[in-house]
Amino acid sequence: MDVERLNRAIELRDTARVEEALREFRELGRLTSDPGEKASLLLNESDALAEMGRFDEAERRVREAVDICPTPELRCHASVARADNLTLAREWATALAELDRAATEYRDVIRSEQFRYLYEGIQVRRGLILVQINRFEEARDVLQECISFDLSATYRWKVLYNLGRCYFDLKEPARAKQKFLEFLKAGGDAAHVASAHFLLGTIYYNEGADAKALMEFEWLLPRMTEVGMPGSVLYTWLAKTHKMLGNKSEAERYEALAKKSDR
Numbered sequence: 001m002d003v004e005r006l007n008r009a010i011e012l013r014d015t016a017r018v019e020e021a022l023r024e025f026r027e028l029g030r031l032t033s034d035p036g037e038k039a040s041l042l043l044n045e046s047d048a049l050a051e052m053g054r055f056d057e058a059e060r061r062v063r064e065a066v067d068i069c070p071t072p073e074l075r076c077h078a079s080v081a082r083a084d085n086l087t088l089a090r091e092w093a094t095a096l097a098e099l100d101r102a103a104t105e106y107r108d109v110i111r112s113e114q115f116r117y118l119y120e121g122i123q124v125r126r127g128l129i130l131v132q133i134n135r136f137e138e139a140r141d142v143l144q145e146c147i148s149f150d151l152s153a154t155y156r157w158k159v160l161y162n163l164g165r166c167y168f169d170l171k172e173p174a175r176a177k178q179k180f181l182e183f184l185k186a187g188g189d190a191a192h193v194a195s196a197h198f199l200l201g202t203i204y205y206n207e208g209a210d211a212k213a214l215m216e217f218e219w220l221l222p223r224m225t226e227v228g229m230p231g232s233v234l235y236t237w238l239a240k241t242h243k244m245l246g247n248k249s250e251a252e253r254y255e256a257l258a259k260k261s262d263r
Contacts, residue, residue, distance in 0.1 A: 002028065006041075013048050014154075022048040039069035043081045050085040058085045076106040076118055083125060096129045120149045124159060131162045140166035157188040161196060173203045194220060194227035201237060210244045217241060231261035 009024035022045060029041040046061035062078045062085070079102035086095035099122050103110065110119035124146045130139035143163040151159060164179030180196040180203075187193075201216030217238050220229055239254035 002031070010044065013044070013051065018048050018051045022052075035069040036071075036074070039065040039074050040077075042068070043077055046081050047084060050088045053088075055085055055089050072106055072109050073115055073118070076102050076109050076115070079106070080118065080121055080125070087125070087129060092129050092132045096126060096133070099126050099129070120146070124149070124151070124155055128158060128162055131165055134169075136166045136169045140170060153186070157183055157186045157192070160186055161188055161192050164196065164199070168199055168203070173206065177203050190223075191227050194223060194229060198229065198234070198237075201241075205237070205241055205244070210241055214238070214241045214245065232258050235261060 005024065006028060009021045009028065012018070012024065013021035025041050025045045025048060029038055029045070032038055032041070042061045042065035046058040046065070049055075049058035049061060059082065062082050065081075066075055066078045079098055083095045083098040083102070086092075086098060103119075103122050103126075106118075109115050110122065123142055127139050127142035127146055130136075130142060140163065143159050143166060146159045147163065160179050160183035164176045164183060167173070167176035167179060177200060180200050183196055184193065188196075197216045197219050201213045201220075204210070204213035204216060217234060220227075220234055221238075223229075224231060224234055235254045235258035239251045239258060242248075242251040242254060
């Protein structure tokens with residue numbers, strides 16, 4: 001297989017040029033006769049199709065891959081791909097069940113050093129899904145392990161943010177603050193960055209660090225519409241923070257804006 005071309009196709013998919021990536025995976029599939037390579041390319045096709053919301057086609061590619069090369073490691077790969085498709089479709093419980101099944105059924109595969117990356121991939125995905133379904137204690141334990149993995153840049157920020165969320169919801173604000181700050185250094189998408197700033201603001205406010213809280217809330221002000229932050233929520237926190245700082249006129253202004261936003 002043309003490894004350079006494959007890596008280029010994967011990069012296209014990971015940078016949201018999904019249709020181009022799909023064409024490349026299909027062309028590479030036509031150029032190889034090796035069953036393992038064909039199966040691997042079908043799984044990459046499945047990922048691209050799922051990103052495009054074409055979930056039925058994505059599932060068919062997974063089945064085709066298993067039919068071509070039904071080795072235990074390929075079937076484990078297929079289960080992870082299927083879980084990714086289900087996650088993109090927001091079928092959290094079914095995706096988690098698929099990952100749990102893979103971890104049990106292919107235990108010998110993922111325990112081997114050669115396929116350690118499959119174990120790590122399953123754990124990261126499990127941790128992120130557990131947060132989505134509000135099972136924060138379980139998610140915390142899984143994501144704490146995942147921090148030690150050699151993660152891609154994207155998975156690193158997702159693990160950091162979601163571990164911060166776990167600590168926040170489990171009433172561990174000091175740990176939550178640490179992870180949110182690490183996440184902001186690592187970078188992430190706009191929605192998660194905004195959420196981290198907001199949650200940091202509430203943590204600082206509850207610590208009595210009102211000036212720091214105000215900085216976080218004011219950072220959000222010009223980005224409120226872009227990230228979908230409800231005005232009533234942000235204005236209320238700004239009003240509370242200004243009140244604690246003794247800024248009476250600003251507190252009253254934001255209280256009025258919060259009431260107006262509720263209408």
